[in-house]
Amino acid sequence: MSDNNSVILKGNKDGIVVMLDKDLEFEAIKSALYKKVTDAKKFFGNSKTSILFKGRSLTDIEENELLEIISHGSDLNIAFVSVPDTGSSINKKEEPVIQVNPQTIDDALNRVSSIQNNTIFHKGSLRSGQALRHIGSIVIIGDVNPGGEIIAEGNVIILGSLKGVVHAGCSGNYDCFVAALNLSPTQLRISDIITYIPKHMNKTYTVAPSLAYIQEKQIYIAPLV
């Protein structure tokens, strides 16, 4: 059994690409990955990186297991997992795409921030059952609890945890964004695109300050630090 080529690690400008053999059984992939990661431990050091799995479609559980192997076998600080755009059996289009490329994030921010809105500032948290609607942009200095709703024709910025429902660009503006210190909405809507943060993305990736925006009718989530 040749495990030399069943897992190949490559670095590129977006992070580390993990090429996986398509046909090998999953347990063999796991041990091959562990060996490759531990061998390369010193080389990778403790840099902050993103991981992209390619070559084989993975279930959420399988992906988590491979990520565990990488984080235990190395000192790497995994910031994000990019969703592969190969046709996989899981329809990833419904889920937001984690964007790591700084240039793309910059372009998105330049596009969205040119909107003129009148903005209201709300001090304090929104509890379950409370809704805040505005024809411009909204800034919340506080949290939005599950069951709370923010509906804005413009952008939404939450200086706190977003755990409720948010709708930016509600009158049909795809250039609006949602930003929060902790982006964990039960549902996130920009214009007529609706998404939520899947559980496997939730714990690791969006607890840091994040920005959600639309590009070609797909919601992207980018880190703000």
Next chain:
Amino acid sequence: MSEVIVVTSGKGGVGKTTTSANIGTGLAIAGKKVVLVDADIGLRNLDVIMGLENRIVYDIIDVIEGNCRLKQALIKDKRYSNLYLLPAAQTKDKDAVSPEQMQKLCESLKEEFDYIVIDCPAGIEQGFKNAIAGADRAVVVTTPEVSAVRDADRIIGLLEASDLKNPVLILNRLRIDMVKRGDMMTIEDVTEILAIDIVGVVPDDESIVVSANRGEPAVLDEQSRAGQAFRDISRRLMGEEIPFMDLDTNENFFSKFKKLFGA
């Protein structure tokens, strides 16, 4: 200085009636003159929990409609002569009372009693609005479950919008073993969302079921850990600073042994 405390939650079944009975009794044990008011009209339970159901002649609706004097409807507790119950009506429903009538009732009760503990019904409609009408402060009860916390958050929002700012929280039916396994929300998970002060944490305890069936509040049972927690809560409501109970009970022989050697 009399105080009207309303015990509310939003969600049903989290322990409002149990809490009302136990903190009321706890305050009476401490020597205060206390009246428990069952505001759950149509679905009364407080009388059963207190073991006083056979003594009901008049109820809160009779008082409000003027069929009897307030004193005639008040039932003295079996065990403490400074503890009274004003039962709810079972054959009416919550639209039989208005917030103004409740407020007037609370004002009359304040002339006689140190503490008036109002057991609020579940929900956010008329029953809730009536129960909070005459209250000075609110105690919100929740269990460490997502649905209960969601409803508690709603209730707190409604309380803060009314005159009852600064409600305090009781976290009921906590199971430390499940929390340790990661199967139950922690105290911090709950307070992170609700963001109000905790006045007590009550462990899940079989003695509550037993005491409810017997009509003897758990605070009267020295062995009951839930009873101990409610006794502490009563004292904290009176302004005393009581350290929180150590809820960690799972001491098998081996861990006791380890502790002996300073592990």
